[in-house]
Amino acid sequence: MKKIQAIRGMNDLLPNQTPHWQRVEEVLSRVLASYGYQEIRLPLLEPTELFRRSIGEVTDIVEKEMYTFIDRNGDSLTLRPEGTAGCVRSILQHGLLTQGPLRLWYYGPMFRHERPQKGRYRQFYQIGVEVLGTKGPDVDAELILMTARFWRRLGLQDLRLQLNSLGSPAARIAYRERLVDFFTAHEDVLDEDSRRRLHSNPLRILDSKNPALQEIIEQAPQLLDYLDDDSRTHFEALRHTLDSADIAYKINPRLVRGLDYYTRTVFEWVSDQLGSQGTVCAGGRYDGLVEQLGGQSIPAVGFALGLDRLVALLGEQGRLKAPIPADLYLVAVGPQAERESLLFAERLREAIPAARLQVNYGGGSFKSQLKRADRSGARWALILGEDEIVQGTVSVKDLRQGQPQELVSQDKLSDYIKQQLQS
Numbered sequence: 001m002k003k004i005q006a007i008r009g010m011n012d013l014l015p016n017q018t019p020h021w022q023r024v025e026e027v028l029s030r031v032l033a034s035y036g037y038q039e040i041r042l043p044l045l046e047p048t049e050l051f052r053r054s055i056g057e058v059t060d061i062v063e064k065e066m067y068t069f070i071d072r073n074g075d076s077l078t079l080r081p082e083g084t085a086g087c088v089r090s091i092l093q094h095g096l097l098t099q100g101p102l103r104l105w106y107y108g109p110m111f112r113h114e115r116p117q118k119g120r121y122r123q124f125y126q127i128g129v130e131v132l133g134t135k136g137p138d139v140d141a142e143l144i145l146m147t148a149r150f151w152r153r154l155g156l157q158d159l160r161l162q163l164n165s166l167g168s169p170a171a172r173i174a175y176r177e178r179l180v181d182f183f184t185a186h187e188d189v190l191d192e193d194s195r196r197r198l199h200s201n202p203l204r205i206l207d208s209k210n211p212a213l214q215e216i217i218e219q220a221p222q223l224l225d226y227l228d229d230d231s232r233t234h235f236e237a238l239r240h241t242l243d244s245a246d247i248a249y250k251i252n253p254r255l256v257r258g259l260d261y262y263t264r265t266v267f268e269w270v271s272d273q274l275g276s277q278g279t280v281c282a283g284g285r286y287d288g289l290v291e292q293l294g295g296q297s298i299p300a301v302g303f304a305l306g307l308d309r310l311v312a313l314l315g316e317q318g319r320l321k322a323p324i325p326a327d328l329y330l331v332a333v334g335p336q337a338e339r340e341s342l343l344f345a346e347r348l349r350e351a352i353p354a355a356r357l358q359v360n361y362g363g364g365s366f367k368s369q370l371k372r373a374d375r376s377g378a379r380w381a382l383i384l385g386e387d388e389i390v391q392g393t394v395s396v397k398d399l400r401q402g403q404p405q406e407l408v409s410q411d412k413l414s415d416y417i418k419q420q421l422q423s
C-alpha cells in the first residue's frame with residue numbers, strides 16, 4: 001500500500017533536530033524574560049474576518065496565502081498566517097490594556113499557502129513579540145536591541161539590520177499618489193505582478209524581486225522624502241539610540257513590509273547565508289491596528305522571527321552539534337540484574353536528576369547490549385552483571401575515550417557519575 005506523506009511544505013521536526021529548536025527556544029525565552037516580557041498562548045484558528053481586517057485585503061497573505069475553510073457550523077475560519085492579529089484580538093477581548101504598556105511574546109506554528117522552497121514552508125514557526133500602549137522610539141529601539149542580544153546569545157554572526165520609516169498614514173497616502181504617478185508613467189516596463197499592484201498596493205512594487213525592475217525602482221520617489229515631522233523626529237531618535245548602542249544598520253528606503261498595518265518604523269534582519277529567503281526577523285510599528293480591530297487608538301510595535309530560518313542559519317554557521325540523547329546506558333546481564341535494572345535506574349535518576357540515562361530493553365548478551373550502548377551515543381556504559389549484583393558494585397565503561405573500565409561501589413556511584421558529568 002502507498003505510504004501516506006506529509007503535506008507539502010509542512011515539515012516533521014525529527015528527533016535529531018528538536019534539540020536544536022529546544023536550545024533556540026530556551027535562549028530566546030530567557031532573553032525575553034530578562035526584558036520583563038510575558039508569554040501569551042493563542043489559538044491556531046481564528047475567524048477569517050480578523051485577518052481580512054488587520055492584514056489587509058490586498059496583501060499577498062490575504063489574497064492568496066491563507067488556509068481558509070468553512071467549519072461544521074458554517075463559519076469561515078483561517079489557520080493563523082501570523083500572530084499579531086490574534087494577539088491584538090485577545091488583548092481587546094480580555095481588556096488587558098488597562099494597566100499601562102503590555103510587553104508580550106508568543107511562539108508557535110503559522111500557516112501560509114506559499115510555494116514551498118528552501119526557507120519558505122507552509123507550516124513554519126515564529127516567535128512574535130509585541131509591545132502595546134506606548135508610542136515612543138525608545139520601545140522600537142529596545143526591540144531591536146533585544147534582537148541583537150538574541151543573535152549574540154545564540155552565537156550568530158553577520159546578520160545585517162535594515163531600517164526604514166513608513167511615516168504616518170497621511171504621509172503614506174501622499175507618497176502613494178506620487179508613486180502611482182511615477183509608475184504609471186513607466187507602466188510599459190512593469191511586469192504583470194507590479195501592474196496589478198499599481199492600483200491595489202503600489203508600495204509593494206518597491207519590494208519586487210524581479211531583476212528587470214530594479215533600475216526603475218531605483219529611480220522611484222522615496223518615502224523618506226515624504227515623512228511627516230513627527231515621524232521624522234521619531235526616526236531620528238531611534239537612529240540616535242542605535243548609534244549610541246553601536247548597532248550597525250542600513251537605511252533601506254525600499255523596505256515596505258508586506259502587511260498593511262505598519263506605520264513609522266519598519267526593520268528586518270537579513271543574512272546572506274540563506275539564499276533568497278534571507279530575512280530572519282522582521283517587524284515594525286503598527287499604531288493603527290488596535291483601532292482598526294475595534295479598540296481605542298493604541299500605539300503598538302512588534303516583530304516576528306522565523307525559527308526555521310534561524311535554525312538553518314545556526315547550521316550554516318556551524319553552531320549545531322549533533323545531539324546525543326543520553327549520557328549513560330545501563331547494561332544488565334543475567335536474570336537478576338535484568339530484574340533489578342529498571343529500579344536501579346530509577347534510584348540513579350532520583351540521585352542525579354540532570355543525568356540522561358537509557359536502560360537496555362529486552363535483555364540480550366553482554367556483547368549485544370554493549371553494541372547498543374555504543375550506538376546510543378552515550379558516553380558511558382554502566383554494567384550490572386551477576387558479579388556486580390553480588391558485590392554491590394557497578395562497572396563503568398567509558399565508550400568514547402578508551403579509559404580503563406572502573407569498578408565503582410553502588411553507594412558511591414552517584415557521586416562518581418556527578419564528577420564524570422562535570423569533567
Ligand code: ATP
Pocket residue numbers: 082112114119120121122123124125126257258277279280281282283304305306307308309
Ligand atoms: P517574505 O518576504 O520572506 O515572504 P514576509 O514579509 O511574508 O516574508 P513576515 O510575515 O514578516 O514575512 O514574517 C516574519 C518572518 O517569518 C520572516 O522574516 C521569516 O523569517 C518568517 N517567515 C515568513 N514566511 C515564512 C515561510 N513561508 N516559511 C518560513 N519562514 C517564514
Ligand code: MG
Pocket residue numbers: 060258
Ligand atoms: Mg511572505
